[in-house]
Amino acid sequence: MHAMTPPPRKSRVASVVDTRAFDLLSLTIAFVLGLHAMHLPWWLGIALALILGWRWWQRRQRTGRVPRWFKLPLLVLLVLAVIAHYGSIFGRAPGVALAVGLLILKLLETESARDVRVGISFACFALMAALLFDQGLIATLVVALGLLPALATLRALEPAQAPATLQRTLLPGLGLLLSALPLALLAFLLVPRLSSPLWGAPSPNEARTGLSESMSPSGFTDLLTDDRPAMRVSFDGAPPPANLRYFRAYVMWNYDGSSWSYADVVNHAPAELKAIGIVGYRISMEPTHQHVLPMLDMPLGAPTGATLRADRVVMADKAVNDPLTYTAQSAIQYRLQPELGVRARNLGLSLPVGFNPRTLALGQQWRQRYGSDDAAIVQAALTLFHDGGFRYTLAPAPLGHDAMDDFLFNTREGFCEHYSSAFTVLMRDAGIPARVVTGYQGGYWSKYGNYLLVRYSDAHAWSEVWLAERGWVRVDPTAAVRPQRVSLGAAAAADGQLPWYESRWLQSLRNHWDIVNRWWGQGVIGFDTLRQHGLLTPFGIRDVDTATLGVLLAISSMLFIAIGLAWALLRRQVGDPLRAALHELERKLARKGIVRRPSEGPQHYLSRAARALPGQRDELATLMRCYLELRYAHDEPPPESLRDFRRTVRDFRVVRVVK
Amino acid sequence: MRGTLQRVQTWAERRLPALTRYRRLESLPIELHRRRIYIVPTGFGIGFSLLLLVMMVGALNYANNAALLLTCLLGAASAASMLVAFRSLDGLRLSHVRAGHAVAGQPIELMLEFDSHRGRSAIRVDAGHDSTAFAIDAGGSTQVKIALPTVRRGWQPLPRLRLWSSWPLGLFRAWSWLYPEQSVLVWPQPETAGPPPYAAADDARHMRLHQGDELAALRDYRAGDPQRHIAWKASARHTNLLVKDFEQPQSRPQWQLDWRQLHGLDHEARIARLARWLGEAQSQRHNYSLWLPSNEIASGNGPLHYARCMSALACMP
Numbered sequence: 022m023h024a025m026t027p028p029p030r031k032s033r034v035a036s037v038v039d040t041r042a043f044d045l046l047s048l049t050i051a052f053v054l055g056l057h058a059m060h061l062p063w064w065l066g067i068a069l070a071l072i073l074g075w076r077w078w079q080r081r082q083r084t085g086r087v088p089r090w091f092k093l094p095l096l097v098l099l100v101l102a103v104i105a106h107y108g109s110i111f112g113r114a115p116g117v118a119l120a121v122g123l124l125i126l127k128l129l130e131t132e133s134a135r136d137v138r139v140g141i142s143f144a145c146f147a148l149m150a151a152l153l154f155d156q157g158l159i160a161t162l163v164v165a166l167g168l169l170p171a172l173a174t175l176r177a178l179e180p181a182q183a184p185a186t187l188q189r190t191l192l193p194g195l196g197l198l199l200s201a202l203p204l205a206l207l208a209f210l211l212v213p214r215l216s217s218p219l220w221g222a223p224s225p226n227e228a229r230t231g232l233s234e235s236m237s238p239s240g241f242t243d244l245l246t247d248d249r250p251a252m253r254v255s256f257d258g259a260p261p262p263a264n265l266r267y268f269r270a271y272v273m274w275n276y277d278g279s280s281w282s283y284a285d286v287v288n289h290a291p292a293e294l295k296a297i298g299i300v301g302y303r304i305s306m307e308p309t310h311q312h313v314l315p316m317l318d319m320p321l322g323a324p325t326g327a328t329l330r331a332d333r334v335v336m337a338d339k340a341v342n343d344p345l346t347y348t349a350q351s352a353i354q355y356r357l358q359p360e361l362g363v364r365a366r367n368l369g370l371s372l373p374v375g376f377n378p379r380t381l382a383l384g385q386q387w388r389q390r391y392g393s394d395d396a397a398i399v400q401a402a403l404t405l406f407h408d409g410g411f412r413y414t415l416a417p418a419p420l421g422h423d424a425m426d427d428f429l430f431n432t433r434e435g436f437c438e439h440y441s442s443a444f445t446v447l448m449r450d451a452g453i454p455a456r457v458v459t460g461y462q463g464g465y466w467s468k469y470g471n472y473l474l475v476r477y478s479d480a481h482a483w484s485e486v487w488l489a490e491r492g493w494v495r496v497d498p499t500a501a502v503r504p505q506r507v508s509l510g511a512a513a514a515a516d517g518q519l520p521w522y523e524s525r526w527l528q529s530l531r532n533h534w535d536i537v538n539r540w541w542g543q544g545v546i547g548f549d550t551l552r553q554h555g556l557l558t559p560f561g562i563r564d565v566d567t568a569t570l571g572v573l574l575a576i577s578s579m580l581f582i583a584i585g586l587a588w589a590l591l592r593r594q595v596g597d598p599l600r601a602a603l604h605e606l607e608r609k610l611a612r613k614g615i616v617r618r619p620s621e622g623p624q625h626y627l628s629r630a631a632r633a634l635p636g637q638r639d640e641l642a643t644l645m646r647c648y649l650e651l652r653y654a655h656d657e658p659p660p661e662s663l664r665d666f667r668r669t670v671r672d673f674r675v676v677r678v679v680k
Numbered sequence: 681m682r683g684t685l686q687r688v689q690t691w692a693e694r695r696l697p698a699l700t701r702y703r704r705l706e707s708l709p710i711e712l713h714r715r716r717i718y719i720v721p722t723g724f725g726i727g728f729s730l731l732l733l734v735m736m737v738g739a740l741n742y743a744n745n746a747a748l749l750l751t752c753l754l755g756a757a758s759a760a761s762m763l764v765a766f767r768s769l770d771g772l773r774l775s776h777v778r779a780g781h782a783v784a785g786q787p788i789e790l791m792l793e794f795d796s797h798r799g800r801s802a803i804r805v806d807a808g809h810d811s812t813a814f815a816i817d818a819g820g821s822t823q824v825k826i827a828l829p830t831v832r833r834g835w836q837p838l839p840r841l842r843l844w845s846s847w848p849l850g851l852f853r854a855w856s857w858l859y860p861e862q863s864v865l866v867w868p869q870p871e872t873a874g875p876p877p878y879a880a881a882d883d884a885r886h887m888r889l890h891q892g893d894e895l896a897a898l899r900d901y902r903a904g905d906p907q908r909h910i911a912w913k914a915s916a917r918h919t920n921l922l923v924k925d926f927e928q929p930q931s932r933p934q935w936q937l938d939w940r941q942l943h944g945l946d947h948e949a950r951i952a953r954l955a956r957w958l959g960e961a962q963s964q965r966h967n968y969s970l971w972l973p974s975n976e977i978a979s980g981n982g983p984l985h986y987a988r989c990m991s992a993l994a995c996m997p
Binding site: 145157160197588 | 714724727728731734735736737738739740741742743744745746747748749750751752753754755756757759760761763764766767770799801802803804813814815817845846847848849850851
């Protein structure tokens, strides 16, 4: 007897991935690299791109892992490069650089399907990490786009598929993502947010431009050309008119001859305020990594988590590292600090010794001419700015040691910073207490979104002078030179001086687009614990706690799973309507015990049914004849006869069984 | 690991009726439906969900809602891929199984025909150690060849077939067992060496395979007949061409293979020897007949005749 054991067979499933899956993986990784290119040092980005391209080319020539002696030095080099550039491998930027580098090195040893899957998982992680730098709408959409090649790679790993086209490669992933979107949104709404982070929140590595605590000659120009949104303001009632949209941030007393600075005086009570016109509003501000919260004109109080400081400047307890929304009330007409103490008065008059002699002389000359009429001196200064040949420009000539003398008597060109600074120095020289205020002025009123968009470029500086019985009064000397700055906004004032990408029509396009950004910022980025807990307020549930959220999430997930299952179990009746009609008839007869045998043709079966149901013999005979004719007398049964046949079958009732 | 898994599986099939239900043989066609499709995450699926969990905790920790949204999106897409995996098997139909011929010890080729209303991709069928992947177009059918190892001659039942797919993302693996009620006939293994049925000199004189030279009759011309065979004179008297037909003499030797000749051998050895003789007769294009205790097959040749004889041998008790 020849009983032979079969030889062990090798599995036919290939362990080396084909070129297509590898190409798609390379594409995914290239996408990740492109997304992170801005955050990486340029030399590292180029080096990684070269390695990626080389590996792709090499894999096309010949499959096989890159030898270890080649890979290990690269790994060491990568870690050294990251440490050399960032000083550490921990933290957001070095961590991401390391992750992207490792991802590309992973490609060097990618041969099997398992390697590809690991690479794709890692690539998904790196994609998400890009959102740590920017979680705007566009950035998020781009990252979502990166999921398409990732999903396509996973699909390409499966064996036996229809031949691939670009459409068949990327579209199914898109369909999958779109069909998953409702569940994803639901989970996004209901996944309980953490009220406090589990471990340290990321520290901001890059300082954003924004209003700073000091105002130096060149510091403002960067700000005035930065047109990213700084904050968005919605008002309870009608928005205040354009010339009253002053948002105060810092009040600056100290002048050292070149720059103004803010000194935080913690233990001083806020200055006394008599409010007349009150406006309620809500501000959503972008993270600035600073403490100051800009307020419309003169705030009545500070929002929670912030304090009102001496000069009615509002400081948050924590630096604003995430988008923040706060509500407040402010006075547009008011009387601030009608009684000025001696110390404050001295501070409001102090000037560095030995600077700006010509300005000092001018101030003293005005004091002599107008006597004790402070208002007349203010007017004289404004008249000087208006009629003295001054010019508004974002690119002024540099100023020398006596900066204000240079500005007032030589260059006579500058922007808000120069004007407010010169005005304040002039006032102090004339013996009027004065200070510089920085903040934002103007903004774009979005009719459709019903909110005011304030950009960094709307940053502005102005002055406040103390007049007897009126208290601190705002004076905007820039308005004397260029009234448009106040009435129309920064872009109008800087007409013709801005780069092409800030030209007027583009700006207006961007202003409209900002509605979408705001919606994204408020609906998605700003969806925090507080908003989540108020989620069900429209349904009468005031505060949803975490447990309820969990239950809701579970219930609604089940709902979605049920919908998904229903879809999965759905079997469309496809194909022949005639056969479907016959099936229906068979079902009806089968219910009465007349089951069609597998070997039975329709004629035999229906004759048998007619014999079993003598009462409906004629009916069944007609049906049989119709069926046979429809089936065999035509290539394509005429639609009206078919419809008749289907109707007859539908109306057919088995009345009585005599067996 | 694998052994443990198999033991667990055997135990589960013995103890859990839901799993053993389809241990019974089923008649073709077999259509897959929801009650017989199982689905579990793959190793990659588990790893990927852990990664998603890490990403979600990170996004929550850093209060990064955009990352959270995309993590949710990826998670929901993964869950949806589970349904797609299920759907890639649901409604699939095994309509026919055709078997090839093989002698014991060699793998036998099975042709499985699947059809489906929907188009499907990346479905794999495992039979024993063999795994083959296939795809089906919408409304079409596909024939899948698998090789089945054989051990001994005779009727061999089909093993349980496992249909499975990890389409589309490899995160979930859906599978179903098929146990078609069909057997394949495995021919006996011929012995490797042994005496020929007849002495070599016996049939050397019969080795002419060409046409004979005795004129037997005239017949109508058929396309392809050589010109020199046309009976021109006879054709002139008829309306159509006539061809001289030459009779085939008994050019092939007649091998009479007989069970009774083989004394002194045991049962299987007789079968093995007859199998070898059948093979030789077939390859040398002899005519041969076979006598078996249960069956007698008249003289003939050609692959069909060979298959008939081998099948008769295979069916020997």
